[in-house]
Amino acid sequence: MDPILLAWLRAQLGATTDEQDLAARYTRLGRARPVAAEVLAERRAALLAEPLRMTVDGVVTIDQSNNLAGLERQLAGLAELIAPDDPAAGEASVDLVTAPLIPHRRGR
Numbered sequence: 127m128d129p130i131l132l133a134w135l136r137a138q139l140g141a142t143t144d145e146q147d148l149a150a151r152y153t154r155l156g157r158a159r160p161v162a163a164e165v166l167a168e169r170r171a172a173l174l175a176e177p178l179r180m181t182v183d184g185v186v187t188i189d190q191s192n193n194l195a196g197l198e199r200q201l202a203g204l205a206e207l208i209a210p211d212d213p214a215a216g217e218a219s220v221d222l223v224t225a226p227l228i229p230h231r232r233g234r
Contacts (some may be wrong), residue, residue, distance in 0.1 A: 130210045131158050138204070139164045158209040163201065169199045 127149045135148050135158055143165065147161050151161045181187045 128210070129153050134158055134210050135162055138181055138200075138207070139165050158211050159204060159207075162209075166197055166201050166204070170194065170201065173197065 127145075131152065132145065132148065135152075136143060139148075139162060148161060148165075151156065151164060155161050155164065173190055176190070178190045178194060179188065
């Protein structure tokens with residue numbers, strides 16, 4: 127993976143994110159933005175799998191709802207960021223077009 131892409135991904139996801147995991151995801155997904163979105167979505171799902179708020183009366187209160195809101199804002203804001211591997215404005219992109227092949231009968 128390109129060092130510029132890795133730096134961008136670490137800026138979005140944190141410096142402690144595993145480089146091999148990011149490289150494997152990038153190989154599978156092909157672009158940096160979907161990699162960041164997938165990691166953030168997994169973090170969001172992990173927060174939702176646990177109770178967001180837990181209180182032990184008089185001892186401790188743990189509230190993860192602000193963390194969840196922050197992840198959701200980060201996921202929403204990801205669409206507005208420019209990734210290093212995004213195509214430049216006006217740059218031609220490759221479009222895949224499919225068409226059904228219909229056999230043509232020959233006239234006699």
